[in-house]
Amino acid sequence: MAVGARRAASFPAAIFRSEAALPLGLLAPTLIFLGLLILVPVAQAVLLSFQAADGTLGLDAYRRMLNDQAFTDSFRNTILLIVAIVPIQMVLALSMALLIHSRFPGHGAFLYIYALPLAISDLAAGIVWLAMFTDQGYLNTILQGLGLIKEPIAYLSYENLQWIFVAVVVAESWRATAIVLVIILAGLQLIPRDYFEAAELFGASRIRRTISVVLPMLRPSLQSALIIRTIFAFQTFAVVLALAGRQLPVLGYEAYDWYYNNRNEHVAAAFAVLILALTIAVTIVYMRLLRVRETEIAR
Amino acid sequence: MTAIAAPAVRRRASRAVVLDRVLLYGAAGFLALWTLFPIYLIALAAFSERAAIYEYPKPLLPTRFSTDTMDFFVNSTGVLSSLRNSVIVALGTIVLGLLIGTPAGYALARFSFPGRGFIQVGVLISKMFPIAILSIPLAVTFIQIGLYDTLQGVIIIHTAMVLPFIVIVTAGVFLGVSRELEEAATTLGTSRFGAFVRVALPLALPGLAAAAIFTFVTSWNEVFAATILTVRNTTLPAQVLGALNISPLYFRFAGGFFLIIPSLFFIFFMRRYLFNLWGPGR
Secondary structure, three states, rough: EEEEHHHOOOOHHHHHHHOOHHHHHHHHHHHHHHHEEEEHHHHHHHHHHHHHOOOOOOOOOHHHEEEEEOOHHHHHHHHHHHHHHHHHHHHHHHHHHHHHHHOOEEEEEEEEHHHHHHHHHHHHHHHHHHHHHHOOOHHHHHHHOOOOOOOOOOOOOOOOOHHHHHHHHHHHHHHHHHHHHHHHHHHOOOOOOHHHHHHHHHHOOHHHHHHHHHHHHHHHHHHHHHHHHHHHHHHHHHHHHHOOOOOOOOOOHHHHHHHHHOOOOHHHHHHHHHHHHHHEEEEEEEHHHHHHHHHHHHH | HHHHHHHHHHHHHHHHHHHHHHHHHHHHHHHHHHHHHHHHHHHHHHOOHHHHHHHOOOOOOOOOOOOHHHHHHHOOOHHHHHHHHHHHHHHHHHHHHHHHHHHHHHHHOOOOOOOHHHHHHHHHHHOOOOOHHHHHHHHHHHHHOOOOHHOOOOOOOHHHHHHHHHHHHHHHHHHOOOOOOOOOHHHHOOOHHHHHHHHHHHHHHHHHHHHHHHHHHHHHHHHHHHHHOOOOOHHHHHHHHHHHOOOHHHHHHHHHHHHHHHHHHHHHHHHHHHHOOOOOOO
């Protein structure tokens, strides 16, 4: 006790003793940083979206956004990509994580392999799969070698939009699954071994153990992974740019395009505000759904 | 009776074990192939002659190794210096991000206080805005305060990008760390800070490592803000992106592979770190 009291006199410990000020003190650096570097610029950008080129306030930027001939396509493509990519990533990452966590001989090597795409940029991933999907690329070489196709398929041609879509889904699933894997693995490690052993002792099969023991305890990690991946998927554009150029418009690319090529920061900001609105809506839905299930479990 | 039945049971059990193993390694192997094969192929493309990029069908084995394509890429102006810049920015972002974000994640996981939900949503919202729109007003500000075209400026915006996620991930991690253990430590005479450092932090280390990996990836991947905020001090992705539109396929393949090379070393380093954290009794 005496040791604890003496330690409490040191500076960090003094902060930790004040219950009311402590959480705010811990949050202060983050809040100040985010306020200055995100909220202020975001407010400036929202203002931009409601300004016309001459500085007067109005809905001109939004009108131009809606009249953009690529608007409907980019909106639809962005949603479809999220719907296709996020579930694939979650399933792939969960499979990898559960395999690794079973600690079979050699699981270390497999973890190394699965984690390889972690530090690969979306730009690089787009280029990697460009080498696969390009006309004279490896996919055509392999499929023709196996006798599955008679002649090379132009996957990335404007005539094959569904193939361009598949290529982007494959490249993004390939790249970003590793991030989900690490988050899930970190969560798995926090589940005490006893839980698995107890379940095993009572004769629960591996599948039963996974559903009844692992998944409920993984909820915080799965929630983090789900939110992170969905938010990122709304901003997908470098992969699309590398693989498809302008052929598969997405909202992120439109915002980029309006700023860089059309030099119109107002319409670009309008696109960004739309992405923001969509992302907030999706996140609220996720949090609602997951919180409801948590209370069910608590019962 | 039992003497006769026992070997049959054992045989059936061992057959089940073998089947189990086959399925396990089959699934693991398939997922490994899915991850590795594209990396192998981009390496193959990067280490062939420039002319070979346009050959069809392509050789799938490294029969005609050549550094021609890679030489061309590496000797392109600005590639090596931008690689150095990328590493400095990514490491700086990890340090700054974890230093600022971890206490916030801990606070959100451990305390209920007025405005907690509001702060949580606020932290989430701050990441939702596209980096494109964050970068443009920030570029103006950075010009005014002298951070434009500096690595510090890129580190700061990358930290702002990843900070919400560091907070969310660490909050999730600390939520999973038993609060009772920490309280037990304080009951036994450790200060609250001591309990955090000795109990919560070690248990949370795998999660913090994941946050660090995530931070590195985000900074390394980020190309938009780096492009907008720098002129001469570009990062590697910004350098490659700037050249993409005007470059042939072989330059893009070499650039793609080059962007991947540091990530292979990085994972090798992080894997050992993660494995040390796998816990005792491995």
